[in-house]
Amino acid sequence: MSPPLSLQQIPMIPVLSRTVLQRSCLATLRKIHTNVYPMAHSKFEYVKSFEEEGQLDPQHWIIIRLRLKNVEELYDLHELEQPNDCSLTSLLQAAVDVVMQDFKEIVLCYSFSQEFNFVFAKNTTLYRRRGPKLLTNVCSLLSSAFVHKWPYYIQSSALIFPPVIDGAVHLLPDDQSLRDYMTKQQNVCHHQNLYKTAFWGLVTKRGMLPGEATETLKGANEGTLNELLFTRCNTNYNKEEDVFKKGSIALRKKVQKTVTAQNGSIIQRSQSTVTVMHADLTKDSFWSDVLVLDQPTELNAKLNYLKHFEKKETLLPHTWMVVRIDGKAFHNFSEKHYFKKPNDLRSIELMNKAAFSVMKEFPDIIFSYGQSDEYSFVIHRYSKMCDRQGGRIISSIVSLFAGVYVYHWQSMFEDVKLHYCPAFDARVVLYPNNSCLRDYISWRQADCHINNMYNTCFWTLVQQGQCSRQNAEEILCGTFSKDKRSILINRFNQNYDDEDAIFRKGTVMYQKMVSEESGRSRGELPENNQAEEGCRGIVVGHFDVIKDEFWRERPWLLGEERNATTLDDFD
Ligand SMILES: Nc1nc2c(ncn2[C@@H]2O[C@H](COP(=O)(O)OP(=O)(O)OP(=O)(O)O)[C@@H](O)[C@H]2O)c(=O)[nH]1
Numbered sequence: 008m009s010p011p012l013s014l015q016q017i018p019m020i021p022v023l024s025r026t027v028l029q030r031s032c033l034a035t036l037r038k039i040h041t042n043v044y045p046m047a048h049s050k051f052e053y054v055k056s057f058e059e060e061g062q063l064d065p066q067h068w069i070i071i072r073l074r075l076k077n078v079e080e081l082y083d084l085h086e087l088e089q090p091n092d093c094s095l096t097s098l099l100q101a102a103v104d105v106v107m108q109d110f111k112e113i114v115l116c117y118s119f120s121q122e123f124n125f126v127f128a129k130n131t132t133l134y135r136r137r138g139p140k141l142l143t144n145v146c147s148l149l150s151s152a153f154v155h156k157w158p159y160y161i162q163s164s165a166l167i168f169p170p171v172i173d174g175a176v177h178l179l180p181d182d183q184s185l186r187d188y189m190t191k192q193q194n195v196c197h198h199q200n201l202y203k204t205a206f207w208g209l210v211t212k213r214g215m216l217p218g219e220a221t222e223t224l225k226g227a228n229e230g231t232l233n234e235l236l237f238t239r240c241n242t243n244y245n246k247e248e249d250v251f252k253k254g255s256i257a258l259r260k261k262v263q264k265t266v267t268a269q270n271g272s273i274i275q276r277s278q279s280t281v282t283v284m285h286a287d288l289t290k291d292s293f294w295s296d297v298l299v300l301d302q303p304t305e306l307n308a309k310l311n312y313l314k315h316f317e318k319k320e321t322l323l324p325h326t327w328m329v330v331r332i333d334g335k336a337f338h339n340f341s342e343k344h345y346f347k348k349p350n351d352l353r354s355i356e357l358m359n360k361a362a363f364s365v366m367k368e369f370p371d372i373i374f375s376y377g378q379s380d381e382y383s384f385v386i387h388r389y390s391k392m393c394d395r396q397g398g399r400i401i402s403s404i405v406s407l408f409a410g411v412y413v414y415h416w417q418s419m420f421e422d423v424k425l426h427y428c429p430a431f432d433a434r435v436v437l438y439p440n441n442s443c444l445r446d447y448i449s450w451r452q453a454d455c456h457i458n459n460m461y462n463t464c465f466w467t468l469v470q471q472g473q474c475s476r477q478n479a480e481e482i483l484c485g486t487f488s489k490d491k492r493s494i495l496i497n498r499f500n501q502n503y504d505d506e507d508a509i510f511r512k513g514t515v516m517y518q519k520m521v522s523e524e525s526g527r528s529r530g531e532l533p534e535n536n537q538a539e540e541g542c543r544g545i546v547v548g549h550f551d552v553i554k555d556e557f558w559r560e561r562p563w564l565l566g567e568e569r570n571a572t573t574l575d576d577f578d
């Protein structure tokens with residue numbers, strides 16, 4: 008374990024913050040950066056070397072497969088129409104459209120019921136083909152679009168809570184396997200929908216209880232289900248709508264559009280648009296006329312092999328799992344939504360609400376830390392959350408986070424309209440012991456401290472000192488922590504330590520031990536500060552988590568929690 012430091016003692020190497028890096032002339036900065044100063048450093052930064060990129064093999068089809076969880080509950084709570092609610096289907100299609108508009112490298116999306124398969128072009132180089140980055144960006148955007156668009160599509164009932172979306176990456180080596188994959192998915196759609204139609208037919212048209220309907224349908228094959236629907240529910244399954252029987256294929260197509268050029272002349276320009284169809288993917292015509300692939304393909308009956316193409320990453324047992332999410336292009340997002348500089352309390356509290364919901368939903372997350380547009384979630388080393396499948400863990404967390412962010416947007420930002428749906432990426436990093444884990448957390452808090460001190464000085468110089476941005480940058484160039492403190496106190500009579508702790512230290516949340524006394528004496532906020540009444544298990548505060556003291560006072564957080572084994576446990 009590294010010797011204890013406190014936030015005050017972090018070695019302050021002169022830094023250029025992320026905000027300023029983006030703002031400034033890159034060429035000049037690169038020069039300053041490489042010639043004189045190292046990056047925003049702290050001694051904890053070595054923990055970054057534990058991160059893995061998860062790059063996917065080249066020239067493979069990449070499929071981001073997502074599934075909305077707890078759909079039955081969603082139907083029940085919002086009194087949606089079973090077996091298929093048309094408004095919900097339209098909402099999901101609209102959310103798919105948002106994703107496809109944003110990610111032009113997605114060739115098509117096949118969706119049915121609560122499942123989505125986004126297919127990226129074989130040769131895409133987006134995010135350097137990093138699987139987790141592709142998965143979580145698509146997943147979080149789908150979730151935020153779902154929440155954002157809900158009121159426009161489902162007027163009968165307000166959304167009660169944002170969704171959790173489970174995801175995985177599939178990597179397919181050739182065109183035949185893509186066709187096989189799609190065929191398999193459409194088979195699943197067909198069987199699921201036939202069963203659902205029969206089940207709800209028995210319940211709604213024959214007045215059966217769900218248990219009775221399940222019993223009646225036990226072991227029924229396709230023929231029996233069709234027969235039963237016809238004779239007992241007066242339903243001809245063939246006449247059901249294609250959108251439910253076959254699912255939806257959203258395809259990107261190049262179209263020629265006539266546009267007026269700047270000089271007034273009329274020209275043809277090629278543009279891509281998204282069209283939706285409900286075609287039969289088993290037919291050759293789809294693959295010869297609609298989606299033309301490089302290699303010839305044929306209908307294949309043996310599709311079981313496809314399950315081996317899922318990129319499964321089972322995380323090593325007994326290691327700490329840290330999921331860090333980060334807002335996508337929040338520099339632009341913050342500008343577009345008039346975030347206050349350097350810190351916007353509304354945005355930070357919104358992030359905190361989202362993190363709180365994530366911790367409430369996934370109790371194996373014992374600790375979280377957030378600053379700026381990022382949040383880190385520490386999942387207990389012995390957790391079996393999502394069977395320790397990396398893809399499922401990051402997608403579940405990031406989808407809920409993004410959904411809650413949008414869900415509470417208006418209550419936090421009031422008069423600022425959400426102009427577009429935000430996305431977040433997420434990665435999972437494994438740390439083998441408490442020492443590394445603490446260094447990881449310290450690294451993030453040191454980063455917050457370094458950036459915040461720089462940004463506070465920078466914006467004080469600009470806003471109160473009437474400095475130009477360039478001038479402020481020059482003043483701060485090469486300064487140390489004590490120099491920034493002096494600038495603030497000497498020029499503006501401002502003591503940096505009087506800045507709100509939420510900005511200086513970021514936000515810490517942790518699971519409270521049942522017997523823990525009220526933390527008020529230690530300056531903790533009451534746990535329902537960020538949450539609805541009734542949730543009593545999570546403490547929220549702005550602590551120095553670099554110091555030993557924080558961990559010494561809460562030994563259960565990093566302690567061994569396994570029940571003691573005795574000889575009696577061995578039969
Ligand atoms: N004004 C303001 N901006 C903020 C606030 N919180 C976050 N941001 C912005 O969000 C950015 C987050 O940094 P990064 O995550 O490195 O940048 P990004 O634009 O999100 O880029 P990627 O994460 O690489 O997609 C900051 O640089 C700020 O521009 C805030 O409270 N106020």
Ligand SMILES: [Mg+2]
Pocket residue numbers: 333334335336337338380
């Ligand atoms: Mg970001």
